[in-house]
Amino acid sequence: MRLLRDEALASGDAHLGTRFWIFPQPPFIPGYEKPDRIWLPIPRDEIGEGPSDATMYVVDPVQDKEPYGLDRLPPFHGALRLPAAPGPDRHFDNLSPDSRAFLPVHAYACVHFVLNIWQSYLGRPVRWFFDQTFPRLEIVAFVNWDNAQAGYGFLELGCSDIDGIKRPYALNFDTIAHETGHLILLSETGIPTSVSRGGDFFSFSEAFSDLVSLISFLHFESAVDRLLRRTKGNLLLYNELNRFAETSPESQIRLATNFRRMSEVTREVHDRALPFVGAIFDSIVELYHRELVERDCADIRLLDIDLRHLEQDDFDRFRQATAEAFRIKPMVFGLALRAARDAVGQALATSLPSINPDTLRLDQVASAVVAAAGGQAAGVLEANFVWREIISAR
Ligand SMILES: [Zn+2]
Missing domain, CATH: 3.10.170.10 (Elastase; domain 1)
Structure with missing residues (x-):
């Protein structure tokens, strides 16, 4: 050089x-x-x-x-x-x-x-x-x-x-x-030397890489700003957040906004990565909602409802309330999204050193991410990993 x-x-x-x-x-x-x-x-x-x-x-x-x-x-x-x-x-x-x-x-x-x-x-x-x-x-x-x-x-x-x-x-x-x-x-x-039967290293590798893409994208000020303005703060509309998979070089459509559970995927690595990616994405959105509620920018009922089975009426009501709050204090929405992004990104990164690539299983990584999260993020992540059938309910 x-x-x-x-x-x-x-x-x-x-x-x-x-x-x-x-x-x-x-x-x-x-x-x-x-x-x-x-x-x-x-x-x-x-x-x-x-x-x-x-x-x-x-x-x-x-x-x-x-x-x-x-x-x-x-x-x-x-x-x-x-x-x-x-x-x-x-x-x-x-x-x-x-x-x-x-x-x-x-x-x-x-x-x-x-x-x-x-x-x-x-x-x-x-x-x-x-x-x-x-x-x-x-x-x-x-x-x-x-x-x-x-x-x-x-x-x-x-x-x-x-x-x-x-x-x-x-x-x-x-x-x-x-x-x-x-x-x-x-x-x-480290490089896996002999991935054990039933080992999930390659599936996790695809999940992690998609999440690195998603979470890193959320570090562009302009992207967060554009995303929130376009959705008026309502991430239930998703939009840009799942676009990161659209032109995937591996020609797989790997949407973070999927609803797949472990019982619904094959052993193919990209397919098997989907529930993990979905659990992390849902956790970011849920933590974002919690931040908004804490800052008086969203309806508290948003936290008690199963967002995967939202009725149109509820969706419209939440959308209107969020849009009104967003019009007055858009900055708070940016803070909320960054806080949610970092709580999850930090937990994901902190879990990495505990991973043995040869014996890695998705349930072990999920538990390590929950343990690394702490606070309300831990509970949110755990519930989402349970819903995805990656770990079982305690
Ligand atoms: Zn890849």
Whole structure:
């Protein structure tokens, strides 16, 4: 890595971090055409061209590259496009988000954005599980392949091809966050060596990665704001929250807003992940409602009713009450959603070190998440895991 220095850095504000653009949802989703400007907490003189730093670097192959596999691992040795360079102020928000050269910069920013969130929840840096072999993660910005994958030392991004319209996953925050989720989980639990019969490691890995995507998405101020304005604070309408699965690279429709229980799913890993994802999503919504009720922004009856079997009359009544409160104090709704998001995200992250990847079962993880939650979040999570038949009622 080449360290970059100039006079702007000498002025002393280099430690404030580095600016990037991120699209919280791919730009073809209506309402998300413009990216957000975000700050990564990395000093400008620690990010080299590529971008690259001490923990990761991006490569952008000139020609079609074979996807990595068991017998094909990084580093990539082929010809590369010219590496992306920062502007004269050493920030990376200099490139036009429409340009081809923007892809590696966006992919890099997304991986760091997600990593920062989960490191905050974990309370320490994530050490890559492959760091004995590769000190840094290689991000491949573009592979001509309808998939995205993360593996031993790499995260590579292809492009979706729907009706002949190609869309690079490097612009898809959901996809990048999902793949980063796989890397975080493996780095926290270690690689499974022999998953036992009936072991759930791979199902949990899909669930966790979808949740990393969902919870990280809720860290964009603009996304929370837009979501709440569009729904007038009523998350029973869901909307954006489940869009993260829409262009899933694994071509599975894995909605967080599903109603599946363990007795209704197969052993296929994505299918088996659904009840866990649903339990966590419902817990966020329920904790959000509790926060709203505590702050006098919602009807207290919202907490006693089974939201999965809501009658139209009740729904309309709740919607109207919430919309009225939202019109007067929208900020409180943002606070409530962030509090719910963090209670659940924190519990999920805290549970990770107790997981043995070889013997992991979904009921054990669920119990660990409940134990890590504490307070009213524990009760809400437990009830939702019970409803999903992941754990039994005590
Ligand atoms: Zn996955």
